[in-house]
Amino acid sequence: MSGAEQREIEERDVSVGTFVAQRDDYYAPTFERYQKGNLKFWSQNPMALLVPWLWAAFRGVWLLFWLALAIDLLALVCIMQVFKFMPLLEEAQQNAAQNTTLIERYTRWIRNFGTTGVVVFVLGRLWLGSRANPWYYRQYSRWRIKSAVPSGTSMKRVVIGVVIMALIMPLTVYRATQIRADERACLKQVLAAEETDTLMAQSGAADIPTMIAGIQHRVDGITAQMARFETLDELTDAQKTERAALRKEGRDLQRNIDTVNSYVALSAKDHFDCYFIDDFPTLARLDPPEDVTYRRVPDQEAIAAGNAGATMLSRQVRPPVEGRQVTIFTYSAESIDKSINYLRANFATAFDAMTNVLRQSLIRVEVAFMQTPWPVVAFLFIALSWAFAGTGTTIFVVSSLAFLAVFELWQVAMQTMALVVVSTAVCILIGLPVGVWMAKNRWFRWFTEPMLDIMQTIPSLSYLVPAVAFFGISQPPAVLATVIFAMPPMIKLTALGILQVPESTKEAAMAFGASERQLLRKVELPMAVPSIMAGLNQTIMLALSMATISAFIGAEGLGAIVTASLGDAQAGKGLLAGIAIALVAMMIDRILKGIRNSFSRI
Incomplete structure (x- = not known):
């Protein structure tokens, strides 16, 4: 001081x-x-x-x-x-x-x-x-x-x-002191106001009473015309058509009067409650976007020219419903749906190729896990835990493997492991370079950090929606949803590990003539390994948690048992499968923690 x-x-x-x-x-x-x-x-x-x-x-x-x-x-x-x-x-x-x-x-x-x-x-x-x-x-x-x-x-x-x-x-x-109003009461107020404004513009009246009087005059005229038909013993087809048209017009006019009267009857308290008490007021009502549908249809000209199986993109547009108004939420949602439909139609080949790569990778990893004799897999887990995590963890790993074997969940657990391995591999292949770039480029880091925060904040179930929209229901979209959900820790902790390398160490390496590539490969990445391993650990844990939820869109494994037992109200099966998932996660966590600690001691 x-x-x-x-x-x-x-x-x-x-x-x-x-x-x-x-x-x-x-x-x-x-x-x-x-x-x-x-x-x-x-x-x-x-x-x-x-x-x-x-x-x-x-x-x-x-x-x-x-x-x-x-x-x-x-x-x-x-x-x-x-x-x-x-x-x-x-x-x-x-x-x-x-x-x-x-x-x-x-x-x-x-x-x-x-x-x-x-x-x-x-x-x-x-x-x-x-x-x-x-x-x-x-x-x-x-x-x-x-x-x-x-x-x-x-x-x-x-x-x-x-x-x-x-x-x-x-x-x-x-x-x-207020009893909550009907959930649609405020929406009805908005719709009544819009309808009243529309009727005012159509009638050209100066005020609402004048407009109501004009509509009522038309209703009275229709009533008088309808009374004329009541005096006739038999109506011709033309008269029946005219009567039906008058009856419909009268109902529409009466409905307009009721709508305007309901709007006029609204008190200041009703408006106040809808704007400040019940819900956030609707700030805007927009015309909905066009209803556009994209489809792949046969290209008749190309087929006639000899290119069998040729297709072309067909764009079908349906105008919005007349008078329909939507909120900003509905407008944005419909616009997103239209964009997804466009991308699916234009890039179907790319999506199919990506799906095929993921499916083949998943099949091969599943074969590797499920066809490898269980003593070999168990030995590998036990050997890794003994080498890196110590006796206590080894005992826990043996007990967990015994649980999977005794309750006949071994093969199903291997399916979950295959999903996690493929998802983690994709996370490493994408997350490691992105993390390095994020550490090296300040502007890219400024752009990427908010996106990663959003990815970690969005509920996990929300990732299933775009996966299904683009790829349908199967295992590959489950892998993609898991990758998106589990990747942020890999990127963040990779960047953090590189950023935490002391400046003095980097200056010393540069003084001895190291290039930027050599500095990254021989100094920064080796010193960032403990942080990268922590990111890998978190990625695997998130992948395991997402593997359960991904069962809703076709992922197999322990998650499928949990979701099936949830639908059938079979608490026992769901609880045992949940315990198995927890044990698999804890085994991997303990082994990776031991590996990370061994790197930290180097």
Whole structure:
């Protein structure tokens, strides 16, 4: 600490009064008692007991402010439930014989919520009042070291606190008194408003009453014409057609009147609830995109020229439904579907080739695992665990292999291992170069890191959707979904390992004449091996977890047993298969951890 900083601390450490600014006569002895350990736990700060959020904002104790706001808000929400259910209870009591269950339920809710609200309010205030002085003293201690810590009193902080409370409490408390509306109520409001605007534009009326009067006049005219047909004993075909057309027009006009009346009947409260209470308001209603379908059809000209089996891309466009409006979500989803359809039609050959490569690789790895005698596979696992992980891990590996054998899950486990091996191999082939590039190129790292974060955040089931959309339901799309889900750790930890190589080491290598390629191959990658192995470990664990979920789209192995038992409600089979997956994952994890530790010791 510099001399200037020391003098600043000494100047600020003159008295408690400099810190508290007001009520030095109360806080100086209180702080002294707390410092000596004589302040009782239940000792109350009167202002923090009565108005804790106001006191906390005034003094800058923001943690206590947020806790006080949360406690009081919870208590108020509970108490407001009493006012929400009381009218419902009175309504149910008007027909008590048929509403016995409702009366009992509302009575219990009113009693429980009311009691909870009062208890939370009272105990919360007592706890806040008892904690105010100790927390304020700790803030004083921090202020003596760092001048940026809030001190004194400030009306500006009070205004900020009041604004925060005004933004949070009224809406939350009001929402607690309201019964949730129908899920489509707000959508119906939007549709009624759109229909009303359309009718206003079509009619050219200046206001809604004028428009309703005009529509009603047309309805009356249609009613009069319909009455004319009632006087006739027998109608000709033309008259029947005319009557049907008039009847349809009358129904449409009456429906328009009902829609406009429902929109006019909406109160300010209805609009307020839909915009601020029930859900985030719909900000935009768009015309839907064109319904475009791409298909491969026979190319008759090429076939006639002698190219048998030639195909061409057919683009079929259907206009959107007249008057249909969609949300931004629906518009984006339909646009994505159209793009996927286009890619599938134009690059079907590439997708088929990729699928074939993955399928053949998976078949060969499955053959290697499943046709290798089980003593050989077991020996390899045991030897690796003995060489790198020690006696305890070896015993665990032997026990896990015995579990797979005893419960006849060996072959199925080998199918899972094949899926994991192929997926991990693809992750290494792609992830290792990308990780190196990410470490070497700052701009690429800036672009890649958010994408990897998104890939790790997206739910695993979401990866199955594009895999099925492009490749259908089979094992290859399961491998691709597993690769995408499991690759981020490989890329991130590869880049991290290279970035953590000391600059002095790289400078020494460059001083001895190493090129960039030699620096990477002989210095950075060897020193990054422990981090790369950690990435490999995480990739394998994620691949195993995804292998279970991938069974939904055709992956075989232990995951297929889990999903099948889930569909058939066979808890026993699912539990045993789940234990087997966990044991396989733990075996691989322990062995790889031992290998990684051996590299770290080199």
